[in-house]
Amino acid sequence: xxxxxxxxxxxxxxxxxxxxxxxxxxxxxxxxxxxxxxxxxxxxxxxxxxxxxxxxxxxxxxxxxxxxxxxx
Numbered sequence: 001x002x003x004x005x006x007x008x009x010x011x012x013x014x015x016x017x018x019x020x021x022x023x024x025x026x027x028x029x030x031x032x033x034x035x036x037x038x039x040x041x042x043x044x045x046x047x048x049x050x051x052x053x054x055x056x057x058x059x060x061x062x063x064x065x066x067x068x069x070x071x072x
Contacts, residue, residue: 002055004051011047012035014029016032041062
């Protein structure tokens with residue numbers, strides 16, 4: 001369904017529920033949690049959205065330069 005431009009700045013706020021989310025079950029914590037976890041790992045979350053068309057959420061994580069030597 002997409003996210004309107006005026007709501008985009010708030011989509012990562014905990015408990016934010018946009019107009020499109022009215023009447024849909026949930027607490028508004030999903031994207032807030034995603035952002036906290038991804039940023040804790042040195043990454044970032046990007047969103048492309050067009051109201052009425054849809055949204056794409058991109059999670060970008062850094063590649064680890066360390067290799068796990070415990071694995072075979």
